[in-house]
Structures are given as structure tokens and as C-alpha cells.
């Protein structure tokens with residue numbers, strides 16, 4: 001079999017590969033969050049207030065309201081040690097698991113992951 005490609009075919013192949021690379025880049029950029037230190041009270045708790053406290057109120061089980069959420073989650077579901085591998089934390093796996101994944105947007109998931117990678121600060 002002759003697998004030698006003509007110059008023109010190489011050109012089309014190159015264009016096609018460039019197209020694939022470009023598509024991937026666009027998808028990635030849509031979910032990127034600013035590279036700054038996150039604040040638990042300003043960036044993370046509002047996600048819980050908006051997406052979690054309806055099912056996790058003070059009255060039963062896990063309480064994600066602002067007075068208690070940090071102590072409820074750290075260290076039971078996420079610890080400083082998880083900063084080395086945020087995706088391995090109980091909290092990350094829970095919010096990305098099938099029962100919880102639809103509750104948060106990609107950006108919200110990324111924020112929580114980043115907060116974990118920053119050492120779960122209570123700031």
C-alpha cells in the first residue's frame with residue numbers, strides 16, 4: 001500500500017488538526033476562573049447558600065449554612081492535606097458524583113476545587 005501523501009493532502013491534514021486544537025481551546029477557556037486567592041466567605045459559602053442549604057439546613061445531618069458549614073465540612077469531608085489532590089477529597093467527589101453534579105455549574109465546581117487546592121482556608 002502506498003501511504004505517501006501529496007503536499008495538498010498534508011495541507012488538509014494540518015488544517016484539520018489545527019481545527020481540532022482550536023476547538024479544544026475554546027471549550028477550555030469558557031470554564032476558566034481567575035487565578036487569584038479565593039475567599040471561603042465570599043466565593044465558596046455563596047455557592048452553598050445558593051445551591052446546597054435547601055437540602056442541607058441546620059435541622060438535619062450536614063449543615064451548610066454560613067455559621068456551621070466550615071466546621072461541618074473540614075475535616076470530615078475535606079482537609080488541608082487534600083490540597084495536594086483536590087479531586088480525591090470527599091467533598092469534590094460528592095459534588096461531582098451523579099446525585100450532586102447537576103446542582104452546581106462547572107465554574108462553581110472549579111471554584112471549590114481551587115479553594116481546596118489553596119489549602120481550604122477559612123477566610
Ligand code: HEC
Nearest residue numbers: 048051052054055056061062077091094095099100103104
Ligand atoms: C436536592 C437536595 C440536595 C442538594 C441541593 C444538595 N444535596 Fe448534598 N446531599 C443530599 C442527600 C439526600 C444526601 C445524602 C445521600 C447522598 O450522599 O447522596 C447528601 C449528601 C451530601 C454530602 C455527604 C454527607 C451526607 O450527609 O451524607 C455532602 C458532603 C453533600 N451532600 C454536599 C452538598 C453540597 C456541597 C451541595 C451544594 C453544592 C449539596 N450537597 C446539595 C441532598 C442534596
